[in-house]
Amino acid sequence: MKTMMKRYTHHLPKALLAALLLSAQVGQAQTPNNAQTQAPKNPMVEAIVKEATENSQLERLAYELLDKIGPRLVGSPQMKQANDWAIEKYKGWGIMARNEKWGEWRGWERGTSQIEMVAPRVKSLEGMQLAWSPATKGKGVTAELITLPAEITDSVSFLQWLPNVKGKLVMISMYQPTGRPDYNWQEFATAASFDKMKAQRTAQTEAWRNKLAKTGYTTRTLPAVLEKAGAAGIVMSNWSAGFGVNKIFNAFTKKIPTVDIALEDYGMLYRMVEAGDKPKINIKVNAKELGVVPAFNTIAEIKGSEKPDEYVILSAHFDSWDGGSGATDNGTGTIVMMEAMRILKKLYPNPKRTILVGHWGSEEQGLNGSRAFVEDHPEIVKNIQAVFNQDNGTGRVVNISGQGFLHSYDYIGRWLSAVPASIRQPIETNFPGTPGGGGSDHASFVAAGAPAFSLSSLNWSYGTYTWHTNRDTYDKIVFDDVRSNAILTAILAYMASEDPAKTSRERIVLPVNPRTGQPGTWPTQNKPTRKGGLD
Incomplete structure (x- = not known):
C-alpha cells in the first residue's frame, strides 16, 4: 500500500499525509485478503472528495457572486466588482491572482x-x-x-x-x-x-x-x-x-x-x-x-514545482447577460473553477505543473476575453497540458469530447480513471471527436491547437429556462451537481498536473464537408474585439 501511494502523496501536506497513511495501514491490517485483490485507492482523490463534500464553499460563493454582486454585463460596474471580488477570494486562499486588461467596452x-x-x-x-x-x-x-x-x-x-x-x-x-x-x-x-x-x-x-x-x-x-x-x-x-x-x-x-x-x-x-x-x-x-471602461480577465495560478512553464488551465467565462443574475450562465462554471482551485491549493499546494484558472470577460459577445488571452500569451498556449472549460449550466457533467485531438482518448481516459465511479460512469466520452469552432471559451484554445475540453453538463432545461433569460437566478442551481463538477475538475487538474507525459497535440484528419465537397479544416484562431459596444 505504501508503495502504491508514493506516486500520489509526495505533494500532500504532512498532517494530511500522516492521517491518510495511518488510515491505509489500518484498513490493510483489517482486510488482508481484500488488499491483495482490490485496486489501490488514490489518497489525493479521496482527500479531494472529502474536502469538497464536508467543507464546500459553493453556496457561499454563489450567494456572494449572484445575489450580492449580481449579473456581470461586460462594461458594467458589477463586472469590475466581480473581478475584484474574485481576486480577494483567491488571495484569502493563498493563491496568486490578478486582473489582466484585454480591452475596452461601452460602460x-x-x-x-x-x-x-x-x-x-x-x-x-x-x-x-x-x-x-x-x-x-x-x-x-x-x-x-x-x-x-x-x-x-x-x-x-x-x-x-x-x-x-x-x-x-x-x-x-x-x-x-x-x-x-x-x-x-x-x-x-x-x-x-x-x-x-x-x-x-x-x-x-x-x-x-x-x-x-x-x-x-x-x-x-x-x-x-x-x-x-x-x-x-x-x-x-x-x-x-x-x-x-x-x-x-x-x-x-x-x-x-x-x-x-x-x-x-x-x-x-x-x-x-x-x-x-x-x-x-x-x-x-x-x-x-x-x-469607455477597461475590460478584464481574472487570472489566478498555483505555480508548478517541477514544470512551472507547463500549464493545466481551468476555464469559465465570468461575464453574463443581465436578465437574471447569470446563475447557470456562467455563475455555476465560475464557482466550480474557484472551488476546485481552493481545494487544490489546500491539498495539493505544490503541483508539478502550474495550475492556472481563467475567468474570461465578454464571452457573450464573441469569446473576447479568452481569445485575447490566447493572442496575448503564446508562451502559455504552446505549453498547455490541458484546458478544462465548464459553461453550459448547473447540471453534472455527462459528456466530454476529444475535440479532434487524435490521442485524447489516451490521456483523458487515464485521468478519468481516477475519478470516483459515481461521477465517472454517467460521463459519455466521444473520441477523438471534432474541434469546437465556437460556443464557449475552450474553442479559443482549440483554434490555437491547444488540447482544450468542454465539461458538458446535463440539461436541466437550460436552453429554455436559464440560458440568457430573466429566470437565470440562484434558485436554479442544483448544488449536488455543481459539487460533483468541482470534484471532477479538481481531480482532472491534479491528474493532468501529475502525468509524466506531455499531452499529444496531433489532430485528426477532418472528413470532407458534405455541403461543400471540400476537406474539413481546423477552426481559425479569430481575433478578439478589443473595443466594443460603441457602434
Missing part, C-alpha cells in the same frame, strides 16, 4: 424598469429594459402602441407605412398563439388539439418571418430604422418557450428605449392593438452611461 449600468399600461385601463406590466438601452427622462415615455402592418408587400410599401411610427411605441415581436410550453400541451391536450396548435404556430411564424423579410430589415436592423423615423420606443417579447421566461439581450437603439415585456402582458397588449382599443403604456427606465 453602462442598469437601473430600475417601470412599465405600466395607462389605457384603456391601468396595469403594471412585467418587463425590463434591454442592455445598453438609453434611459428615459423625467416622467418617462407615454405613447400609444402599434404593431407592424398586417400586409407588407415589399420594402417600398414598408417605407410608405413608416411615417406612422412617429410618436408611437412599436411592437416588433410576433404574437404567440400560446404561452404554454410544448411539454404542457403533450401532457394534457388531445393529440388533435396539440397538432392544431403546432400547425397554427408554424403558419404564424412563417407569415411573420415573411413579413419581416419584406421590410428589407432584420430584428437587429429594424429598431434603428424605427428610431430614425421618430418612434417613441421599441417594445418586444423574446419568449423562450417556457412558463414566464424570456431571453434578455441588448438594445439596438441609441436615443429611444427598448424594453422586453413578458409574453403574457405582450400578448394582451397585442390583442388590444388588433382590436382597435389603442392601448397606451408608460415606460420609465433608468440607466447610466459610463463612457
Whole structure:
C-alpha cells in the first residue's frame, strides 16, 4: 500500500499525509485478503472528495457572486466588482491572482424598469429594459402602441407605412398563439388539439418571418430604422418557450428605449392593438452611461514545482447577460473553477505543473476575453497540458469530447480513471471527436491547437429556462451537481498536473464537408474585439 501511494502523496501536506497513511495501514491490517485483490485507492482523490463534500464553499460563493454582486454585463460596474471580488477570494486562499486588461467596452449600468399600461385601463406590466438601452427622462415615455402592418408587400410599401411610427411605441415581436410550453400541451391536450396548435404556430411564424423579410430589415436592423423615423420606443417579447421566461439581450437603439415585456402582458397588449382599443403604456427606465471602461480577465495560478512553464488551465467565462443574475450562465462554471482551485491549493499546494484558472470577460459577445488571452500569451498556449472549460449550466457533467485531438482518448481516459465511479460512469466520452469552432471559451484554445475540453453538463432545461433569460437566478442551481463538477475538475487538474507525459497535440484528419465537397479544416484562431459596444 505504501508503495502504491508514493506516486500520489509526495505533494500532500504532512498532517494530511500522516492521517491518510495511518488510515491505509489500518484498513490493510483489517482486510488482508481484500488488499491483495482490490485496486489501490488514490489518497489525493479521496482527500479531494472529502474536502469538497464536508467543507464546500459553493453556496457561499454563489450567494456572494449572484445575489450580492449580481449579473456581470461586460462594461458594467458589477463586472469590475466581480473581478475584484474574485481576486480577494483567491488571495484569502493563498493563491496568486490578478486582473489582466484585454480591452475596452461601452460602460453602462442598469437601473430600475417601470412599465405600466395607462389605457384603456391601468396595469403594471412585467418587463425590463434591454442592455445598453438609453434611459428615459423625467416622467418617462407615454405613447400609444402599434404593431407592424398586417400586409407588407415589399420594402417600398414598408417605407410608405413608416411615417406612422412617429410618436408611437412599436411592437416588433410576433404574437404567440400560446404561452404554454410544448411539454404542457403533450401532457394534457388531445393529440388533435396539440397538432392544431403546432400547425397554427408554424403558419404564424412563417407569415411573420415573411413579413419581416419584406421590410428589407432584420430584428437587429429594424429598431434603428424605427428610431430614425421618430418612434417613441421599441417594445418586444423574446419568449423562450417556457412558463414566464424570456431571453434578455441588448438594445439596438441609441436615443429611444427598448424594453422586453413578458409574453403574457405582450400578448394582451397585442390583442388590444388588433382590436382597435389603442392601448397606451408608460415606460420609465433608468440607466447610466459610463463612457469607455477597461475590460478584464481574472487570472489566478498555483505555480508548478517541477514544470512551472507547463500549464493545466481551468476555464469559465465570468461575464453574463443581465436578465437574471447569470446563475447557470456562467455563475455555476465560475464557482466550480474557484472551488476546485481552493481545494487544490489546500491539498495539493505544490503541483508539478502550474495550475492556472481563467475567468474570461465578454464571452457573450464573441469569446473576447479568452481569445485575447490566447493572442496575448503564446508562451502559455504552446505549453498547455490541458484546458478544462465548464459553461453550459448547473447540471453534472455527462459528456466530454476529444475535440479532434487524435490521442485524447489516451490521456483523458487515464485521468478519468481516477475519478470516483459515481461521477465517472454517467460521463459519455466521444473520441477523438471534432474541434469546437465556437460556443464557449475552450474553442479559443482549440483554434490555437491547444488540447482544450468542454465539461458538458446535463440539461436541466437550460436552453429554455436559464440560458440568457430573466429566470437565470440562484434558485436554479442544483448544488449536488455543481459539487460533483468541482470534484471532477479538481481531480482532472491534479491528474493532468501529475502525468509524466506531455499531452499529444496531433489532430485528426477532418472528413470532407458534405455541403461543400471540400476537406474539413481546423477552426481559425479569430481575433478578439478589443473595443466594443460603441457602434
